[in-house]
Amino acid sequence: MADKQQQVVVKRARHKSSVKDPGTPGVLKMTKDRFTFMANDPSSPVKLNVEFRTIKGHKFTKDGTKQALLNLTQDQGGNYIFEFENFPDRNVCKDFVASAIALSGEAGRTVPEKSAVPIQDEQLSAAEMERRIKLLQEDSDLQKLHKQFVIGGILSEAEFWATRKKLLEQNYSRRPKQRVALKNDMWSTKPLADGQSNRVTFNLTPEIILQIFAEKPAVRQAYLNFVPNKMTEKEFWTKYSRAEYLHSTKNVIAAAAEAAEDEELAVFLKQDDMLVNEARKKIRQVDPTLDMEADEGDDYMHLPIQDHGLPRNDNKDVLDSQYEPYRRSFSQHLNQHAAVVLQGRVIDVELGDTRSVAEALARTKHAELAKDASDVYLDKERLERISRMTEIEDLQAPRDPAVAPLSIKDPRDYFDSQQANAFSTLGDTVSGAKQLKCSVSTREAYCSLKECISEIKFQGLTEPTINSEVAFKVLNGLAQNISSNKYHLGRNPNESILDSLPKITREELLLHWSSIQELLKHFWSSYPITTKYLLTKATKLKDAMSQIYPKLQEIKESVQSDLRHQVSLLVQPMLQALDAAFAHYDADVQNRSARSGERPNGF
């Protein structure tokens, strides 16, 4: 199963007994079923050789934090902590461990067994495999089924997944990985100044750098141009911080003076031309009902002073126009920041490498602008949007029913809640009928009793009308049934009969239910039997089902008497379904043998 994945991972790491522990340096080696740790110092007592089967979970520190830690927790409660030299190393190990743990539960056993499964012709890509593993991990029921049938040898891997193609595809294409958005936090340009010296410190993390690049394309461009040919990364950021500092002092003249001396610094201090150009392109796509820029075209009153009595406050040219490019308003920054956050994380690159981040951003920006050129589709969408917006909604009946797409993450939850609904909607058929019947039957009972009495009155008592013991039993049963039903009905509709069962029985029932479902699905799909392969499959499935059959009976009998009726109601459809399958199988076998008997005669 894991043969398409990386077989072995070897990384330098330190083993630590606790987080505070400085740790023993050494080499961590991971293979698909175990990991070993050898300390660099051969005399060190630390030496590990652990199977992944015993590992239950793993934890790790966030990227960009102080230490690159990976913590593997063991079944018995122990754990192994490793510190890596850098985050990429750690992430490689983390991913490996994750898949190894997922596999270890079964893969340890599957691999040998799988060779026994006759058809194993499909070549799976690593991604495909990963997806399947992920699905299994997310869904415990699926995992159980997988274990029972695939590993039990009843179904092949391919057969098992063939019925779940949709699940796979959906997972693959429809649901992109949820990504963490950018923080809505302006990088405060407030430098940390210590009181004594004249030094100010700025604190830059990869996250902040990403933000700066996204918000200020000019800085990004400058980075790509200057680093590392013209200056080192450190110099670059020092220069940038200097520019920010100048801005924070709001001393436009000083900024201009510095910029005049240093052309690289000037890049940061001047207004961002790229943003201006971008804005010009974007303005064409704006919803025309918002487009205030278009108003300027109709404004024939050249009256900048008197804007409906709005006081004039374009902070009058205190400065000459030569300083104009160096003025930057906070509001501009605010808008740009919010726009970037709104756009979200457009790139999917490791944050550590500044250059690749810058390049990736530049690429996506470029692609985006290129895409904008062909805006036929956008136009249409915009028009639809406008016409939707113009309608006054409450004068009109709602256009289409408000439905949200159903997304079932955990089928167990879903079916639990649906069970109750199903029972109530099924109404007259299964359990609803029972409730109804109960309430009716009291009256009926009364009526029949009355009839009996009148009959008796009329005819006089014959011998004992009804055996008193039987009558008592019936009445008692009725009373109990009514009261228990009342008790169940009064409560939350989400609670079904299942909840009243003991936990073990419930689990067992559900497990059987799902496995029968699975088996039946495969069973029926293998008809009509045209090949030998299908025949063996059907036989195998039939055998598996017949194994479950007695188990269901067993459950039925094992439960307490007051619940037996309910359980039998639940089990009954399963049994019926199985019976139908068996009947079909038998008929088919007979047919087949008859035909095979006929054939020699016919020819």
Next chain:
Amino acid sequence: MKFQIEDVTVYFPYDNIYPEQYAYMVELKRALDAKGHCLLEMPTGTGKTIALLSLITSYALSKPSNPIKFIYCTRTVHEMEKTLSELKLLHNYQLQHLGPAAKILALGLSSRKNLCINPTVVSAENRDSVDAACRKLTASWVRELAAENPRIPTCSFFENYEKSASEAILPPGVYTLQDLRAYGKLKGWCPYFLARHMVQLANVVVYSYQYLLDPKVAGIISKEMQRESVVVFDEAHNIDNVCIEALSVSVRMQTLEGATRNINRMSQEIDRFKATDAGRLRAEYNRLVEGLALRGDLPASDAWLANPALPNDILKEAVPGNIRRAEHFLSVLRRLVQYIRGRLQTENVEKEGPVAFVASVNTQAGIDQKMLRFCYDRLHSLMLTLEISDTDEFLHIQTICDFATLVGTYTRGFSIIIEPFDERMPHIPDPVLQLCCHDASLAIKPVFERFQSVVITSGTLSPIDLYPRLLNFNPVVSRSFTMSLTRDCICPMVLTRGSDQLPVSTKYDLRSDPGVEKNYGKLLLEMVSVVPDGIVCFFVSYSYMDGIVNSWHETGLLKEIMQHKLVFIETQDVVETTLALDNYRKACDCGRGAVFFSVARGKVAEGIDFDRHYGRLVIMFGVPFQYTLSRILLARLEYLRDTFQIKEGDFLTFDALRQAAQCVGRVIRSKADYGMMIFADKRYSRHDKRSKLPGWILSHLRDAHLNLSTDMAAHIAREFLRKMAQPYDKTGVMGKKTLLSEADLEKMGNSNLGEMF
């Protein structure tokens, strides 16, 4: 739905109608029947526009023998787009029910900048340069030259349009600006000139106020509109300001310098023509002797902004003899510029009336009133003669002539104010000469006279009796409608104190108090954590907004606000503001919503709706008074007091409160919508201020909400939002219908409608 109002069958594109929409239509119909003007106030969020559109189009349809034209004026281009898309909806409905008989032609008209599809022209920076770039390709003399010399570029779209001549018409339908551009691209015709042409034939025209109010524009665009038109000014609460601005001019030092350059350039041109083509100048002279008469017979592409004075005010006479010759006219202009420059040298603020000004021009520069009055047309003629197509370079001299014509034409309702520096920055010399109009009725007078029905409508026209006085007309119908609400879907509050119980206000002495700034910030912070989706904040001015946002940033309050929502802000750069708004909407469409900081009286407050989830709460920080030290305002107040007996204080409060009401009114679009409004200033709790708010806000302003502190407001907000989240019956409760179906309307007929309101 379809229903009958007296003899008119009204087609209304929805299944239901609000009772006040119905009542509005009834009143409007009466005004149309009476062929008179009307003034209608109906709260925002009751579907005014669609009621207007469907009544007037249905009215026109019901009288096919005598078709009326429908001119709909909006303040902004984006409102124009909105109106047209509502009209589209209505038109589709009418087509469905009436068939081809309902076909109309409706279109929006804007400047070249918004309609041009020639990529080289439209890429120009602003309107004037687009206009100039267009003229360079389409002016008659350029095309004449191009006919001889194919290397001179022309505009293929315009040429195609000219070639198809009479065939170039728009088929019936509703055209937004975008549709016009798309149609132009499809046919290869210039959409601008096509639209200009089709305006004469269209049933419905939607354009900006200024196309009717600004005499310069109205002179060329709207002069041929028939009398049987219905003119609607929507969102007209600011119409007096627009009228005033249409007739005001200001001249600065830069203008004078530019004008001098323009004069020099023209005199060079004259010399060149004298040498090469003296006959042309002589022809112009002869034409001027016969009278102006140059508008009308010009090719459309040469048309220029018309005379700023009103058509009736300019006398039908020839240009005075002493400015007929080009060089004489230029020397007059030179003297005028020189004179104004001299006046700008003053050390003190000066204020005088037009008569005194003209007299002093006459004595000192030797230019009499008649010469001044003809300056604009004379300049126009000269520039055509000189074949100047880069008109955007000549804006300065146009401004000067504009000024001269106005000052030479009007003797009352104007004043000239010369300020040597800005009041707030006395150390920086920045002289400015302003000709300001005080009388709003001057600009709108010809509109009232020319068209049979003028409808002035808005969500806030309170007090409704003030507008007829300001605009000097007699409406046949003047009504203010209240809103019939299904539930209390608006929740106005007056917040007077911060969480520390200290008063908050933007009063001059309090506005920069750090305590007030902090309290305002805390209020917003409290609200962003309570209110879902969009929040809009209005401040009293740009400088105040910049200041307070910066201080919130420094104290870390902004950071806390940003933990809850994204923050966008209006700037004086329109492009940036538009993009910020677009992003704001996107942010409200998904996720936790956003906050938009804006300025009362700014561009956003004027025309952008924050309905539904785009605005669940508006906070008005402070009372948006005008800058009361402004000389222009003082002069206007004085004029109002003398002519209309309106007290200064009353007018200022009226003006501030209508702005505030306008800002907060943007949150409601329909009765299904809901929103809160916080007036955060202690002055709102005073009766004289509060009572000027429109009735539909006042009726929801409970006494308990008149004097709140931040924590109380947050509590009320929580309660209100919870209440609004509950399902409710849209058709109204307890016998009071707030939504009428076709059957309801039939049942009640017209008789008992009055009882409902």
